[in-house]
Amino acid sequence: MSFNTKQWLDSLIGDKPAGALPILSFPCVQLLGISVRELIFSDTYQVRGMKAVADRTPSLASVSLMDLSVEAEAFGSDVRFFDHEIPCVTGRIVTTEEEADALRIPEPGAGRTEIYLRAARKALQVIRDRPVLAGIIGPFSLAGRLVDVTEAMILCYENPELIKKVLDKAASFLIAYARAYKREGVHGVIMAEPLAGLLSPALAHEFSEPYVRRIVDAVQDDGFVVVYHNCGGSTVRMPDSILATGCGAYHFGNAVSMREILKYFPRDTVVMGNVDPAAQFVGGTPEGIRAETRRIMEECHDYRNFVISSGCDIPPHAKWENIDAFFEAVAGFSSGGAAGAPE
Amino acid sequence: MYLNEIAQGVEEGQAKRVASLVSQAVEEKTDVKVILDSLLDGMSKVGKKFKNNEIFVPEVLISARALNYGLDIIRPILTDTGVKPIGKAVIGTVQGDLHDIGKNLVKMMLVGAGFEVIDIGVDAEAGAFVDKACEADADFICMSALLTSTMAHMKSVIDLLCERGLRDRFIVMIGGAPVTARYAEEIGADHYTADAATAAELAREVLGKKS
Numbered sequence: 001m002s003f004n005t006k007q008w009l010d011s012l013i014g015d016k017p018a019g020a021l022p023i024l025s026f027p028c029v030q031l032l033g034i035s036v037r038e039l040i041f042s043d044t045y046q047v048r049g050m051k052a053v054a055d056r057t058p059s060l061a062s063v064s065l066m067d068l069s070v071e072a073e074a075f076g077s078d079v080r081f082f083d084h085e086i087p088c089v090t091g092r093i094v095t096t097e098e099e100a101d102a103l104r105i106p107e108p109g110a111g112r113t114e115i116y117l118r119a120a121r122k123a124l125q126v127i128r129d130r131p132v133l134a135g136i137i138g139p140f141s142l143a144g145r146l147v148d149v150t151e152a153m154i155l156c157y158e159n160p161e162l163i164k165k166v167l168d169k170a171a172s173f174l175i176a177y178a179r180a181y182k183r184e185g186v187h188g189v190i191m192a193e194p195l196a197g198l199l200s201p202a203l204a205h206e207f208s209e210p211y212v213r214r215i216v217d218a219v220q221d222d223g224f225v226v227v228y229h230n231c232g233g234s235t236v237r238m239p240d241s242i243l244a245t246g247c248g249a250y251h252f253g254n255a256v257s258m259r260e261i262l263k264y265f266p267r268d269t270v271v272m273g274n275v276d277p278a279a280q281f282v283g284g285t286p287e288g289i290r291a292e293t294r295r296i297m298e299e300c301h302d303y304r305n306f307v308i309s310s311g312c313d314i315p316p317h318a319k320w321e322n323i324d325a326f327f328e329a330v331a332g333f334s335s336g337g338a339a340g341a342p343e
Numbered sequence: 344m345y346l347n348e349i350a351q352g353v354e355e356g357q358a359k360r361v362a363s364l365v366s367q368a369v370e371e372k373t374d375v376k377v378i379l380d381s382l383l384d385g386m387s388k389v390g391k392k393f394k395n396n397e398i399f400v401p402e403v404l405i406s407a408r409a410l411n412y413g414l415d416i417i418r419p420i421l422t423d424t425g426v427k428p429i430g431k432a433v434i435g436t437v438q439g440d441l442h443d444i445g446k447n448l449v450k451m452m453l454v455g456a457g458f459e460v461i462d463i464g465v466d467a468e469a470g471a472f473v474d475k476a477c478e479a480d481a482d483f484i485c486m487s488a489l490l491t492s493t494m495a496h497m498k499s500v501i502d503l504l505c506e507r508g509l510r511d512r513f514i515v516m517i518g519g520a521p522v523t524a525r526y527a528e529e530i531g532a533d534h535y536t537a538d539a540a541t542a543a544e545l546a547r548e549v550l551g552k553k554s
Contacts, residue, residue: 080441085492088441150447153401154408157356198444200399234399278521282491315491 005187006222008131009249009270012060013305017297020330021060021272022310023190023229023251025135026086027318028053035083036316040067040112046119047126054127057327061187062127064120066135066313067112068192071170071177072145074110075103084317092148100165103146105173108180121184131187133227135313136177138193139211140204142170149195156203163207171211178219178226188225190251191215192313197232197255204234205241212245220248227251227272231312239264254279254311258296262303271303274311275326281310281318286325293329346373346381349413353385356405362412375420379457382413386455394540400448403539407451414454428459430550432483433476435467437500440493445519445539449485452543458483469499476513483546486532488519497522498530505531514549518542 012018028049029039039045046065054062069079069087077089094100109117120134137145143166144152155163178189196208212228220226228245231253235242239261242250249270252261258273265271275281275296280289293308300306308330314323345364352361361382368378389406392398432453436446443465453460461479463471476484484504488494497517504510515532518539527535534549536542 082439085439085490090441149444150404154404156401157405198400200402203399203401237396278491279523283521283526317492 002223003131003187004222005131005225006248008187009225010268012270012307013268015304017301017330017334018307019058019060019334020308020327021063022275022323022326023063023066023135023313024053024057024059024310024323025050025063025065025313026316027314027320027323029316030320031056036085036087037081037083040065040081040087041115043115043119043122046115047122050119050123050132051126054130057323058331059130059327060307061131061133062123063190064116064123064132064134066190066192067116068137068141068145070112070116071137071142071173074106074113074173075146076106077145086313086316089145092146092151094147094162094166097159097162097165100162100169103166103169105169105176108173108177113177113180117180117184120181120186124185133225134181134186134189136174136181136189136191138191138196138208138228138230139167139171139174139215140199140208141193141195142174143167144195146170152195153198156199156207160206167207167211171214174215175218178215182219182224187223188227188248189219190227190229191247192229192231194229194231194253194312197230197234197253199232199234201234201238201241204238205244209241209244212247216246220246225249229253229312231255236261236264251309252311257299258306259299259303262300262306265305267303267305270305270307272307272309274309277310277312277314277318281314281322281326284319284322286321289322289325290329290332293326294333297330297333346377349378349381350385350388353382353406353409353413354388356402356409358405358409358412361409362416365413365416369416369420375417375424376426378413378417379421379426382410382417383455383457386410386451390452390455390540390543394538400444403448403451407455410451410455429457430483430546431459431461431479431481432485432546433461433463433472433479433481434485434487435463435472436465436487436489437493437496438466438468439496440488440490441465442487442489445489446485446487448539449487449518449542452539453485453546456543456547458543458546469496469503472500473503473507473509477509482514482550483516484513485516485518485542487517488522491521494519494521494526497532501531514546516542516546
């Protein structure tokens with residue numbers, strides 16, 4: 001059965017809140033009673049985790065793991081794994097122009113990407129009541145992991161040619177990786193480009209936007225959406241550049257005001273955000289997250305294209321009582337149970 | 344005179360130009376304290392612009408690199424002539440956390456504010472913070488964390504300071520995306536700041552009050 005992702009996105013725009021689409025996957029470890037390390041090395045656990053989250057929550061879509069180490073690892077980066085935290089890329093594999101030239105673009109399926117692709121395929125067989133979106137990294141964020149995050153930003157000034165060579169290869173891989181997800185039948189990707197959120201608008205325009213655009217042009221169509229995620233604080237100053245990526249929907253972090261950023265986006269484009277994952281989902285209380293969720297929804301309720309979400313990927317050890325309270329607050333608001341809710 | 348140009352070179356992140364101007368000033372026997380002040384003046388302007396969202400992280404990074412080019416040239420002269428930093432800070436990202444951008448930014452701002460900063464890197468154990476602070480006779484222990492799961496290790500450092508009877512010897516500052524002022528209060532840290540420029544300003548202010 002073919003699924004029209006564009007129509008689904010359009011259906012989220014309306015007078016009543018459509019529901020919530022948090023970036024929610026890693027907390028499944030608590031539901032399965034496993035470690036993060038076990039989860040990231042097993043497609044079976046990943047599918048069970050996605051299914052467990054889908055069974056427990058009315059999330060508008062099912063989101064696979066937002067593990068921003070997996071693509072760099074496919075290129076050959078070292079990754080450090082933890083029992084209770086998301087993996088992290090260490091060191092750098094490109095320091096010179098020669099190394100940038102010699103950097104091999106891996107095939108989709110290299111390293112753990114094979115596990116993630118298989119998990120997505122299997123998830124589609126067991127989650128049939130909502131779209132399935134895969135988590136992938138954005139091009140500048142991937143290039144940063146290959147050359148070192150701090151160095152990537154310095155290179156924008158001191159050796160733009162080098163970083164562009166790496167960006168070119170990062171984008172080529174991400175196109176192939178997103179296409180592989182598309183072949184599996186996934187309905188789209190959420191592309192995390194947080195490192196671009198630290199750049200000035202001018203640098204983002206030069207070093208992130210064209211590469212994201214290339215990926216979007218290569219993979220996005222009515223059946224497959226690219227959702228742009230950027231949790232950086234600079235996003236509010238570069239809406240034109242972000243919009244120029246042509247992504248089907250946008251997702252922002254809690255470093256910015258949703259109401260402020262919504263002003264810059266067309267009313268027919270879904271924009272999501274931004275309940276603080278650390279302060280609310282992990283460190284908060286059910287009462288606190290209910291209040292914060294309602295606050296954001298009230299603040300944005302006149303934007304029909306707004307969809308409430310987490311501000312970023314929800315950490316593995318987020319409290320499920322808080323996640324449940326978030327969905328309860330959304331349901332209460334959607335049924336007109338909150339002051340200021342649109343009729 | 345080169346001094347305004349040195350400050351401007353730092354502000355604009357022109358590392359090679361700063362190095363050349365500083366070398367020239369040294370050759371002409373300019374008072375090293377005056378050269379230092381020019382470098383720090385440039386970085387102070389960078390800090391203000393960053394705090395006001397006029398510039399972004401990459402611009403701070405290249406300015407800090409320019410500052411370091413200049414500092415590397417005058418450091419031996421500063422030592423020989425007995426010019427001391429305004430204070431010392433030990434900085435690191437706590438155990439289990441490999442993120443370093445926030446920590447690096449605070450370090451750069453502290454250096455730009457005239458502090459000597461001893462960077463113990465990422466994934467630093469509680470003992471490393473405490474031992475290094477004692478060894479360097481530091482005024483501050485600055486801790487960074489990006490993950491909610493690792494910020495708990497900030498408390499381990501404070502607990503270790505208490506255990507060794509050293510809590511009052513150091514001013515403890517913390518920061519990082521998931522960290523809040525409330526958390527600082529909960530774990531008994533002295534100060535929390537939300538951004539790198541404010542951290543450097545606060546450190547200067549706190550040290551001024553202490554002395």
